[in-house]
Amino acid sequence: MNSVGDECLELKKAYEECFNKWFSEKFLKGQTEDTCAPMFRVYQDCVKKAVKERKLDLWELEKSVLGTEKEKKVPDGSEK
Amino acid sequence: MKIWTSEHVFDHPWETVVKAAWRKYPNPHNTAVVGMDVVDRKVDDKGVLHSHRLLSTAWGMPGWCTRLIGMDRVCYASEHSEVDARNKQFVLKTRNLTFCNVATVDEVLSYSPHPEDSSKTVLRQEAVVTVQGLPLCNKMESLMTDKISKNAGKGRDAMEWVIDKIKTEAQDLSAELSLEAKKLSTEAKKHFDSVMPHVQHSTSTSNSTL
Numbered sequence: 588m589n590s591v592g593d594e595c596l597e598l599k600k601a602y603e604e605c606f607n608k609w610f611s612e613k614f615l616k617g618q619t620e621d622t623c624a625p626m627f628r629v630y631q632d633c634v635k636k637a638v639k640e641r642k643l644d645l646w647e648l649e650k651s652v653l654g655t656e657k658e659k660k661v662p663d664g665s666e667k
Numbered sequence: 668m669k670i671w672t673s674e675h676v677f678d679h680p681w682e683t684v685v686k687a688a689w690r691k692y693p694n695p696h697n698t699a700v701v702g703m704d705v706v707d708r709k710v711d712d713k714g715v716l717h718s719h720r721l722l723s724t725a726w727g728m729p730g731w732c733t734r735l736i737g738m739d740r741v742c743y744a745s746e747h748s749e750v751d752a753r754n755k756q757f758v759l760k761t762r763n764l765t766f767c768n769v770a771t772v773d774e775v776l777s778y779s780p781h782p783e784d785s786s787k788t789v790l791r792q793e794a795v796v797t798v799q800g801l802p803l804c805n806k807m808e809s810l811m812t813d814k815i816s817k818n819a820g821k822g823r824d825a826m827e828w829v830i831d832k833i834k835t836e837a838q839d840l841s842a843e844l845s846l847e848a849k850k851l852s853t854e855a856k857k858h859f860d861s862v863m864p865h866v867q868h869s870t871s872t873s874n875s876t877l
Contacts, residue, residue: 588693589702591721591743599704606705610716611686615752619714627708634704638721 592637598630670795671812675823677788679830681755681780684788687829688757688778692722696825697818699724701741716750722761755780770798770811792819 590599605623613622621627677684692700702723710716722744748759757778763771774794781787794815798807 588700589723591702591704591723595704602705606708607686607689610689614710614716614750615682615685617714617752619710619716621708621710627705631705631707634706634721638706 590634590637591641592633595630595633595637598626598633602626602630670793671815672794673792673816673819675790675792676781677790677823677826677830678786679788680786681757681778681788683830683833684778684790684826685750685757687826687833688759690829690833691822691825694825694828696821696828701725714751714753716752718746718748718750720746720748722746770796770807772796772811772815774815790823 590596602623605626609621609623613620679687691697692703700722702721704721705718706721707719708717724742724744743764744761745764746759746761748757750757759774759776761772761774761776772794774792777791779789779791781789794812796808796811796815798811
């Protein structure tokens with residue numbers, strides 16, 4: 588699976604391997620300390636740089652959306 | 668505005684489905700998804716995992732076509748999700764970033780254990796499509812919700828494919844370990860025989876279990 592920036596691909600693969608293992612063996616068993624965080628930070632810096640270069644408007648990068656008034660809710664009601 | 672909803676039951680426990688969801692791409696069903704990146708991730712003080720991902724999709728349309736309809740060759744979507752392992756809830760919310768000035772698609776997926784059978788998982792999907800500023804808005808919205816429905820079917824097939832893949836990996840690993848254990852046992856026996864040839868040993872060997 589590619590990355591938005593080709594230069595981030597190796598970092599992405601290494602991080603994903605760490606994350607899948609941590610998620611399965613630690614997080615789902617109640618151990619919430621993210622031991623992959625340092626690896627993630629390096630990968631994240633690369634991704635943010637690539638996103639900026641491609642001028643993608645990911646304003647949500649700086650704000651959280653879920654659980655705030657900015658979260659879009661599906662309206663009640665049937666299909667129109 | 669058009670709303671589409673769907674409910675599906677996976678014949679697998681919640682943990683299996685959630686693990687597979689993170690490994691969903693690439694898969695042979697959703698071939699349009701060409702890239703996926705984690706933009707942000709953290710565990711909050713309630714132990715809920717928040718993730719923000721960027722998905723890149725390419726529909727394989729020629730350049731003249733995408734230019735004609737004003738669509739980008741590669742489209743992007745932003746996905747926010749939360750995994751609450753304690754309450755077994757996994758919610759994902761996705762919105763397209765490109766093509767936004769024409770149509771907006773907001774999609775919500777939620778995975779939770781089946782209320783009557785904890786060995787199964789329920790997936791609820793909702794999509795809201797809004798098309799503005801175009802004639803035939805309703806028609807366009809119907810076309811898009813049809814597309815969403817087809818893609819949802821592909822998405823579910825993709826999840827089953829990933830779950831099978833993970834199970835096969837586990838079985839292969841188990842078989843490999845078993846073979847290695849047998850080899851080690853044979854080597855150890857040879858070594859023992861060469862060192863102590865006069866010692867009688869039992870002909871039955873115990874199976875080593877790992």
